[in-house]
Amino acid sequence: MAVACFYFDFAAEKEQSPASMLGAVLKQVVSGLEEIPEEIAQAYKDHKKVIDGRGVQFADIVSMLHTASKNPTFICIDALDECVAGYRAKVLDSLNLVLQRSPGTRIFVTGRPQIQAEVEKRLSGRVVTIRIAPRRDDIISYLHNRLGEDTKPGAMDSSLKADILKKIPEDISEM
Numbered sequence: 001m002a003v004a005c006f007y008f009d010f011a012a013e014k015e016q017s018p019a020s021m022l023g024a025v026l027k028q029v030v031s032g033l034e035e036i037p038e039e040i041a042q043a044y045k046d047h048k049k050v051i052d053g054r055g056v057q058f059a060d061i062v063s064m065l066h067t068a069s070k071n072p073t074f075i076c077i078d079a080l081d082e083c084v085a086g087y088r089a090k091v092l093d094s095l096n097l098v099l100q101r102s103p104g105t106r107i108f109v110t111g112r113p114q115i116q117a118e119v120e121k122r123l124s125g126r127v128v129t130i131r132i133a134p135r136r137d138d139i140i141s142y143l144h145n146r147l148g149e150d151t152k153p154g155a156m157d158s159s160l161k162a163d164i165l166k167k168i169p170e171d172i173s174e175m
Contacts, residue, residue: 002073003028003075004024004076008082009082018058018090021083021087022065025065026061026065029068029073037064040067043060065098066097066101069102073105074105075095079111080110080115081112088118089122096124096126099126143164147164
């Protein structure tokens, strides 16, 4: 069994192209295999010989991910909503191809509700949605703990603390 994870970070959007994202997932899946499939080993050897700096093509990465996912494979993609919108379609379409070709593969995706329709459309109905929302009491408890750890307790008066304890739980509940 293989498990691979990838976290999208809006601050690194230029570096997180579909090829780099799926390449990182492929690397994790391959590292868990007992034996590297010949197709992947050959692609690595061929890539090392390239002088002009041409990397492995995106379609080849998707194909290798399919090859590496013969055993049960779990791919976790966190914060997909932070993926560049233009990249997100390509990532989801590629993951859909992997799902079609590798029936033992399961994909777990997290993201804000605004991308749900796109995920459902691009993964061709292979989606189960679970809505997770923080409980107001948990948020307030967390804030109390964090405010209690304040290294400069005199910098904040009770009115500001009350505003924080009122406003933040309201804003977070809308996410």
